[in-house]
Amino acid sequence: MASCGPWNKCPEQAASGSTEKRLAQPEPDKIEAAQLTAWLLKDLGWVLVIPFICLPAATFAIIFSIYILYQSLRTDRRSSIVLLVAELVWLLGNIAWMLSEMLWDVTPKHLPWSFAPLIQGGNEALYDRGVLFTLVLFSLGLVVILVAFVAVCVRQCCLSDAHQRSHYVFGLVSEETYSRSFITFWIAKDMFWALEDYRMALVMGVLALCIVIDSARRFTAKDPPDKYSAYLMLVEMLWILGNIIWMTAELPLKQKHPVLRMVCGGLFGFGLLMIQSIGVIGTMFSFSRHCDRCESSCLVPP
Numbered sequence: 001m002a003s004c005g006p007w008n009k010c011p012e013q014a015a016s017g018s019t020e021k022r023l024a025q026p027e028p029d030k031i032e033a034a035q036l037t038a039w040l041l042k043d044l045g046w047v048l049v050i051p052f053i054c055l056p057a058a059t060f061a062i063i064f065s066i067y068i069l070y071q072s073l074r075t076d077r078r079s080s081i082v083l084l085v086a087e088l089v090w091l092l093g094n095i096a097w098m099l100s101e102m103l104w105d106v107t108p109k110h111l112p113w114s115f116a117p118l119i120q121g122g123n124e125a126l127y128d129r130g131v132l133f134t135l136v137l138f139s140l141g142l143v144v145i146l147v148a149f150v151a152v153c154v155r156q157c158c159l160s161d162a163h164q165r166s167h168y169v170f171g172l173v174s175e176e177t178y179s180r181s182f183i184t185f186w187i188a189k190d191m192f193w194a195l196e197d198y199r200m201a202l203v204m205g206v207l208a209l210c211i212v213i214d215s216a217r218r219f220t221a222k223d224p225p226d227k228y229s230a231y232l233m234l235v236e237m238l239w240i241l242g243n244i245i246w247m248t249a250e251l252p253l254k255q256k257h258p259v260l261r262m263v264c265g266g267l268f269g270f271g272l273l274m275i276q277s278i279g280v281i282g283t284m285f286s287f288s289r290h291c292d293r294c295e296s297s298c299l300v301p302p
Helices: 011-015 027-047 051-074 078-104 124-157 162-166 175-180 182-194 198-221 227-250 258-276 278-285
Strands: none
Touching: 027 051, 027 078, 027 227, 027 258, 051 078, 078 124, 078 175, 078 182, 124 182, 175 182, 175 198, 182 198, 182 227, 198 227, 227 258, 227 278, 258 278
């Protein structure tokens, strides 16, 4: 049985009707907000082709992702570990793609400011190799998730406690795990984007967006509502929408409308402002995360 952390209630506590609430944000929430900030900065610099923004942000994104994974392992928050591993693999692939573009891609972006590959003259062959390496990492991330999903299905089929299963989303995973499961379709979206298959990439992106929207709905429907997580989900919606517009500008529109890249940059920038406002809004509306049970809903069997 998983141990009860400082923001997890044991079944005994839940049964006794304890009404204790945590009003302060646990540290992992702050790190997740910092991680999302790094993602937004990375994509802001990437879509606007500003290397001195996207490259440092990518470094911090990796650091935050590794730290969140480490904390999950150390505190036995196992329900999201597999998705966190896949998320880290996706991030490495995404950054490899970004580096390939910044170093070697010579495709014109038609932005008001000039851009030349950081390696003088560019090199399409090396860029293609970078994209191939990216696809390998994306495939690895999807394999990790697929194996975990099979393990979840096998475990849930053997679970006889109907009451415990009722706490799972679709009877399979915890709400925390479900809120991160969008990364599955997001990895697939990036894979199809790299392969320049716009239709499939769009479908995967919309599916990822739907999961984030549904997760925000579930967080606000909790008793008490988890407004903090729902707010972060709203920022993720902006990030996903910006990426879909960016992909549309690149693939079907062939970079002919640079204003769309600026619109994406505006969405990412607005998302950054929303994250920075969490402190003020959280104070006004008493954002809090509250867990009604132990972290016993693991993505993989113990």
